[in-house]
Structure formats: C-alpha cells, structure tokens
Amino acid sequence: MTDVLSAAEAAESLRGLLPGRLFLPGDDGYDAARTPWNTAAVLAPAAVAVPESVADVQAVVRAAADAHLRLAPMSTGHAGMLLSSVDLASTVLVRLTSLTGVSVDERACVARVLGGTVWDDVVAAAHPHGLTGLHGSAGGIAVAGFALNGGLSFYGRKHGLCANSVRAVELVTADGGLRRVDAEHDPDLFWALRGGGGNFGIVTAIEVELVPYSDVVAGMMLWDRSRAVDVMRAWRDLTVDAPESVTTSLRVMSFPPLPDLPPFLAGRDVIVVDGAFLESDERASALLAPLRALQPEIDTVRRIPTSELPLMHMDPPRPSPAVSGHCVLGELSDDTIDAYLDQVGPGTRSGLLSAELRQLGGAFARRSDDGGAVSSIDGAYALYAVAIAPTPEAVAHGRASASSLVQALEPWSLLHSRVPTFIDDAVDAADVYGDACDRLASVAARVDPQATFQAGHSIR
Ligand SMILES: Cc1cc2nc3c(=O)[nH]c(=O)nc-3n(C[C@H](O)[C@H](O)[C@H](O)COP(=O)(O)OP(=O)(O)OC[C@H]3O[C@@H](n4cnc5c(N)ncnc54)[C@H](O)[C@@H]3O)c2cc1C
Structure with a gap:
C-alpha cells in the first residue's frame, strides 16, 4: 500500500x-x-x-x-x-450509515437488512409480525457489526449467539464484485463471516433469523451500592440455577452528579440487575423472588412488548466517549464477588461508570455444528467494564481502572475465552478467535489476497 x-x-x-x-x-x-x-x-x-x-x-x-x-x-x-x-x-x-433498510419475511421468520441498519429498525419492523431479533442491549447498534462478531442478546441463553442466526450475507469483496454467501454458496466464506466480521469485504445486506416473541417479562431492579454483597450473591444463585429461558446482567454503576441525570441516579453508586425471562408471569416471579426479597428501590420487571426491550438496559442513546475492559469468568464465588467489589463502587475511585457481568451459559456455550468461526462462548459470565472518557487523561485513567478490575478477576477468568463484541482494545487475533485463527486467515488470503480490508478485529 x-x-x-x-x-x-x-x-x-x-x-x-x-x-x-x-x-x-x-x-x-x-x-x-x-x-x-x-x-x-x-x-x-x-x-x-x-x-x-x-x-x-x-x-x-x-x-x-x-x-x-x-x-x-x-x-x-x-x-x-x-x-x-x-x-x-x-x-x-x-x-454504512446511509445504506439502511429492513424487510421482514414473516413466514420464513427472517429479516433482510441492508449494510448499516441498526437493531431498532429491525425490532420495529419485526414486532407487528409477532417476531423479534437477537439484538444487544442498545438498539442503536448495527446488525452487521453485532451479528458478524458474535453478538450477546438477552434472548441468548435460549437462542445462542446472534452469529448463529445469520442465514445469508451479501458483500462487496476486494475485486469490487458482489457475492451472496450462505450455507450452499461458498460455505467456507459463510463460516468465516460469522465471527470474522469485517475482514472479508463490505457487507451490503445480511439476513438474520427472527424469534417468535411479541412480549417478554423484562426490566430492571436497582439497589443502593451498600446492598451489593447480598444482591450479588442472590443474583449469582439465580444464574447458577436459572433455566435457559433466562438471560440477565448485573452491574455496579457509579454516576457523576450531572444535572441531566434523573435524581435516582445522579451522584449515586447503585447495583442493577436486569434481563429477559421467556417464561410465564408466574414462573418469572418465582425465579425473581429471592431478588425481590432484597427489596429493590426500583423494580420495573413486568411483561413488556419485545419492541421495548432495547430500552431496558438504559444504554446511552447518543454517541458517547468510552473505554472498556473485558474478560470471561468461569464462576462467581464469594471470593470473586469480594474481589470485584473491592475494585468498583464507592471508595475505590475506579472511575468506572459501569462494571457489568453478563450471564453466559445455556445456548451461548453450545457450539453449533453448522455455525461459523464464532458460534459459542465458554464460561459463566462476561465482564464488560466501561469508563466514560471525554479527555485523553480520562481515557488513560479509564483503561487503567478497567484493566485493574480485569487483573483482580484473573484467578477466576477463562483466559482462552472472549466475547469479541466486548473487546474494544486491539488484541492479538489469537485472543479473539482462538483455534479458528488459521482457517480465518486462509479464507482471508483467498478472498482478499492483498489484505485490502481493515476490520475492527483484524485476523492478520
Ligand atoms: C452502549 C453499548 C452497548 C453494547 N451492548 C452489547 C450487547 O448487549 N451485546 C454485545 O454482544 N455487544 C454489545 N456491544 C458491543 C457492540 O455489539 C459491538 O461493538 C459491535 O461490533 C458494534 O457493531 P456496529 O456495527 O454498530 O459497530 P461498528 O463499530 O460500526 O462495527 C464494528 C466492526 O464490525 C465490522 N462491520 C460493521 N459493519 C460492517 C459492514 N457493513 N460490513 C463489514 N464489516 C462491518 C467492522 O469490522 C467494524 O470495525 C455494546 C456496545 C456499546 C457501546
């Protein structure tokens, strides 16, 4: 070049x-x-x-x-x-922000979305048909970058990684040609795209399977940070026994005293549990009883339309400056909880806005026989620690805080396991793709011999 x-x-x-x-x-x-x-x-x-x-x-x-x-x-x-x-x-x-659009094939339960389309548009188009997609916590994320890099949704312990829901991909490759790739047409490239994302071309359309839910029991419970030990232990017990119909998350969050934050959050350290329960109201209530017994200050968990799920996690609606840290835990023992709480929340000056543990297991952990390069994630919990970083100093401080938390959790971490969508720092391809690396590199060498494409997670 x-x-x-x-x-x-x-x-x-x-x-x-x-x-x-x-x-x-x-x-x-x-x-x-x-x-x-x-x-x-x-x-x-x-x-x-x-x-x-x-x-x-x-x-x-x-x-x-x-x-x-x-x-x-x-x-x-x-x-x-x-x-x-x-x-x-x-x-x-x-x-790809101007190449957007969605069409839903209700009978096939498939959405065809153009290159830069965000999940909010897919969820809105699917909901009138009683369907929804395996989207992440924020509706403003694009389907392509999410699905082609794995994608953890709140339906995931039942339905697996979003990458496994991809049925076809259309992309412009380095020679300028448009290819449609699926299980029958260039299955090797189809395998590589489902995990290897942007390494092979510019995706102009993607077809994803939808799931048949028009409503779901979902919402969040919030407590003051002072209740953290009890809440974390109760959540841990819920996650250990939960059926695959349940996918939840726990976060310790520390909010600056900003005037545009709601009063229940401004200047506070809180602990939040949220998630989705593909269950009857009665069964969801029974599963939530131990957390409700801890008397959350706020409890919004109820049956909601699936079109409202992208709002549940309270992710920032507008562009924001942030840095993050990530690891995957194999367990959440009392010692892990103590190590985690030593790093986050009041008195630690960590500067982390949010230290999140996303529940894994269930279908997330099952390798799909006809899946792609990333079809499952080993481990029990994925850490995604986020610091707001509007200045270079805040970037450095946020990175140091996130990496200090990751290091403190190392005794319980699975060093071979990563969630590609939760990695925001450049790391070796082997750390993202593990034993899929060589095959990914050989597909890239065939499809893009001059290494024209620079992906977020580069495989070479
Ligand atoms: C607030 C927030 C909440 C999040 N919640 C979740 C969550 O719940 N679950 C989860 O798994 N992840 C989550 N993430 C991570 C997010 O899913 C990843 O960052 C994802 O890769 C973003 O995709 P994007 O296309 O929107 O972003 P981009 O930065 O645009 O894309 C990421 C990469 O994907 C590739 N790519 C994107 N579009 C194309 C295309 N059209 N053609 C070819 N390659 C393309 C490129 O390599 C690009 O570098 C969250 C991130 C944030 C900031």
Missing part, C-alpha cells in the same frame, strides 16, 4: 466520486463522517465514503483499489476504539 505522502495524493484521486458523500481531510463533512459512535476514538482516514447503494460501495472499492488504498467498513462506530489503534492514513473509511 502507499506511503503517507502518496496516500494523500492517492486519496485526492477519489475526489468527485460519490458527490457530497466522499470526504477528504479538510473537507466540510469529513469530521462528522469519520467520528464513530464512541467519540473517544479518533480516526484519521485518508478519506471517508458514505455510500447509499451497492453500486456506490462497488465504486468506492474499485477506486480505492486503483489508488492502492485500503478500506475499513464501519456502520455506527460502537466499536470505533478498535480502529483508533490502527494507522488509517492509507485507508478509506466506509460508513
């Missing part, structure tokens, strides 16, 4: 392509187009293209190839931190 000086000249050769939707450094619109959802990530690509059609994507891929520039697909940029550690001076960032 080109060196930095000639990269700028190469990018200049793209000028005029996609009028009003391709930006070079210094252009009006460049800063807005290159800024990911995670605003702590600073990306400085040679150019940013915002295609509106498959033909636009093909034009960008061909022009970049002619100019010897690389390509980095990005939808919302929720995982923008992954690209921020990469030198993008010779890379065109391809934002």
Whole structure:
C-alpha cells in the first residue's frame, strides 16, 4: 500500500466520486463522517465514503483499489476504539450509515437488512409480525457489526449467539464484485463471516433469523451500592440455577452528579440487575423472588412488548466517549464477588461508570455444528467494564481502572475465552478467535489476497 505522502495524493484521486458523500481531510463533512459512535476514538482516514447503494460501495472499492488504498467498513462506530489503534492514513473509511433498510419475511421468520441498519429498525419492523431479533442491549447498534462478531442478546441463553442466526450475507469483496454467501454458496466464506466480521469485504445486506416473541417479562431492579454483597450473591444463585429461558446482567454503576441525570441516579453508586425471562408471569416471579426479597428501590420487571426491550438496559442513546475492559469468568464465588467489589463502587475511585457481568451459559456455550468461526462462548459470565472518557487523561485513567478490575478477576477468568463484541482494545487475533485463527486467515488470503480490508478485529 502507499506511503503517507502518496496516500494523500492517492486519496485526492477519489475526489468527485460519490458527490457530497466522499470526504477528504479538510473537507466540510469529513469530521462528522469519520467520528464513530464512541467519540473517544479518533480516526484519521485518508478519506471517508458514505455510500447509499451497492453500486456506490462497488465504486468506492474499485477506486480505492486503483489508488492502492485500503478500506475499513464501519456502520455506527460502537466499536470505533478498535480502529483508533490502527494507522488509517492509507485507508478509506466506509460508513454504512446511509445504506439502511429492513424487510421482514414473516413466514420464513427472517429479516433482510441492508449494510448499516441498526437493531431498532429491525425490532420495529419485526414486532407487528409477532417476531423479534437477537439484538444487544442498545438498539442503536448495527446488525452487521453485532451479528458478524458474535453478538450477546438477552434472548441468548435460549437462542445462542446472534452469529448463529445469520442465514445469508451479501458483500462487496476486494475485486469490487458482489457475492451472496450462505450455507450452499461458498460455505467456507459463510463460516468465516460469522465471527470474522469485517475482514472479508463490505457487507451490503445480511439476513438474520427472527424469534417468535411479541412480549417478554423484562426490566430492571436497582439497589443502593451498600446492598451489593447480598444482591450479588442472590443474583449469582439465580444464574447458577436459572433455566435457559433466562438471560440477565448485573452491574455496579457509579454516576457523576450531572444535572441531566434523573435524581435516582445522579451522584449515586447503585447495583442493577436486569434481563429477559421467556417464561410465564408466574414462573418469572418465582425465579425473581429471592431478588425481590432484597427489596429493590426500583423494580420495573413486568411483561413488556419485545419492541421495548432495547430500552431496558438504559444504554446511552447518543454517541458517547468510552473505554472498556473485558474478560470471561468461569464462576462467581464469594471470593470473586469480594474481589470485584473491592475494585468498583464507592471508595475505590475506579472511575468506572459501569462494571457489568453478563450471564453466559445455556445456548451461548453450545457450539453449533453448522455455525461459523464464532458460534459459542465458554464460561459463566462476561465482564464488560466501561469508563466514560471525554479527555485523553480520562481515557488513560479509564483503561487503567478497567484493566485493574480485569487483573483482580484473573484467578477466576477463562483466559482462552472472549466475547469479541466486548473487546474494544486491539488484541492479538489469537485472543479473539482462538483455534479458528488459521482457517480465518486462509479464507482471508483467498478472498482478499492483498489484505485490502481493515476490520475492527483484524485476523492478520
Ligand atoms: C452502549 C453499548 C452497548 C453494547 N451492548 C452489547 C450487547 O448487549 N451485546 C454485545 O454482544 N455487544 C454489545 N456491544 C458491543 C457492540 O455489539 C459491538 O461493538 C459491535 O461490533 C458494534 O457493531 P456496529 O456495527 O454498530 O459497530 P461498528 O463499530 O460500526 O462495527 C464494528 C466492526 O464490525 C465490522 N462491520 C460493521 N459493519 C460492517 C459492514 N457493513 N460490513 C463489514 N464489516 C462491518 C467492522 O469490522 C467494524 O470495525 C455494546 C456496545 C456499546 C457501546
């Protein structure tokens, strides 16, 4: 690929392509187009293209190839931190935010979504048919980056990783061609895409299976942080015995005293349990009884339309600056709980907004015979620790706090297991993909021999 000086000249050769939707450094619109959802990530690509059609994507891929520039697909940029550690001076960032749309095939229980479509749109389109998708905690995440990197949903202990729900992928590959890939057509590439995400091309459409729920028992319970030991132990007991119909999460959250936060959160340290129960009201109540016995200050758990589930986790609705840390735990003993609480909450000055443990197990742990590169996750709980990081100092402090928590939990961690969507820092491909690495690299060498594509999680 080109060196930095000639990269700028190469990018200049793209000028005029996609009028009003391709930006070079210094252009009006460049800063807005290159800024990911995670605003702590600073990306400085040679150019940013915002295609509106498959033909636009093909034009960008061909022009970049002619100019010897690389390509980095990005939808919302929720995982923008992954690209921020990469030198993008010779890379065109391809934002899929204008290539969106959903159609639902009710009889087949499948949604076809265009490249940059977010889950909110899929959930809204599916709900009138009594269906929903295996989305994550925030509806603003794009289907492509979520599903093609694994994807933990609150339906996941029953239905598995979102990657296993992918039925077909359409992508523009390095030669500018459009391919439709599924179990019958290039099954090797289909395997690689389901976990290996953005390493093989720019996904212009993806088909995902939907699940037949129009309502679900879901919501959150909140206590003051002072109740943390009791709440964590009760939640641990729930998770150990819970049926696969139940997928929950526990977070210690520390909120700054900001005026735009609701009074029950501003300046407070709290512990929150939330999740989804694919159960009757009676059975869900019985499962929740030990937590309710601890008298939560707030309890919103009730039967809700599945279209409201993306709001349950209270994720930030607008772009935010954040850094995070991640590991997978094999167990949550009383000692693990003590080690965790020593690191988070009042008095620790950790600076973490949220230290979350997401319940794994059930179908998350079952390798699918016809699944892709990432079809299951070993372990019992996934840690996702998040610090708000609006300044470089806050980035450094947040990273140190998250990594201190990860280190403290190491005695109970499964070092071979990771949730790719919960990794925001560049790590070795082996740490993301384990024993799938070699096969992923060989598929990439066949489909993208010049290493044109720069994925968030790069396999080479
Ligand atoms: C607030 C918040 C809540 C979250 N909740 C969950 C959760 O509940 N469960 C969970 O599993 N994860 C969760 N995540 C992590 C999130 O799912 C991942 O960051 C995911 O990869 C984001 O996908 P995206 O496309 O929106 O982001 P992007 O940053 O746009 O994409 C991530 C990567 O996917 C690839 N990619 C994206 N679009 C395309 C495309 N069209 N073609 C080819 N490659 C593409 C690229 O390699 C890109 O670098 C959360 C993250 C945040 C910030």
